[in-house]
Amino acid sequence: MELIYHLAEPQHWATAESIGRYEQSTRGVPLAAADFVHAAGADQWPTVRQRFYSDYEQDLFLLAIDPGRLNAEVRREVGDPATGEEFPHVYGPIEVDAVQAVHTLHPTHDLPHDEAATASRTAVVIPSDLGTVWDTLTDWQRAGRWLPGVSTITADGPTGVGTRLTYLTTDGAFVSTVTAADRGRLLQVRSERGGLASTHSFHLGRAFSDERAATVLTLVTEVDGTGSPEALREARSEVGLADRALPELLRRTILG
Incomplete structure (x- = not known):
């Protein structure tokens, strides 16, 4: 089964390591306030990072997740209505044991866009x-x-x-x-x-x-x-x- 990916802020991953599960839906939104954890495919996460984290000035963690080791259901659903592109959504917390690798991503060099x-x-x-x-x-x-x-x-x-x-x-x-x-x-x-x-x-x-x-x-x-x-x-x-x-x-x- 192909790995899926999630961009995590360091403080949220630190919490996950201490309690054994990751409970953040996306930037600024805890799982408790949403239905699922946003994830992406190997060819999708760079665009997600550029679109939603280009102004993020700290290191990010890229979690490489094995869907087969999750207790929660993973569904592929439309994430961008404008294009119809589908993304994996994890309907529950991500167990730390399901994370196969954690990559550190440094802040990107960017210009503001219209x-x-x-x-x-x-x-x-x-x-x-x-x-x-x-x-x-x-x-x-x-x-x-x-x-x-x-x-x-x-x-x-x-x-x-x-x-x-x-x-x-x-x-x-x-x-x-x-x-x-x-x-x-x-x-x-x-x-x-x-x-x-x-x-x-x-x-x-x-x-x-x-x-x-x-x-x-x-x-x-x-x-x-x-x-x-x-x-x-x-x-x-x-x-x-x-x-x-x-x-x-x-x-x-x-x-x-």
């Missing part, structure tokens, strides 16, 4: 070090390996704030600008075309605190512009649908 303009927010864990992920992300000449429709990207200088990127695509060419760059931590690129502007923010961080080489890559895409609210909603839907696949495509490129 939630109203957000078109997509997707994360993956890549079993490679930060340097490898960053180098592949900024290997502009070979970006077509993981960016659908892109043949190549030409940068007018070293990657940094203000660098102009010329994309050659199947639909023609366009120019983007790097608006934030912090090697191994953050890359932000902004494009403006046809009255719409899209901002792609790639956040990188170590997945675990031990010596394993693993990187959490989160992509947040925002779309704004001068169009009508209806046009902007449609644009965000289209861009978001396409961009949700990009972190996984980059992961596959790195793993070969």
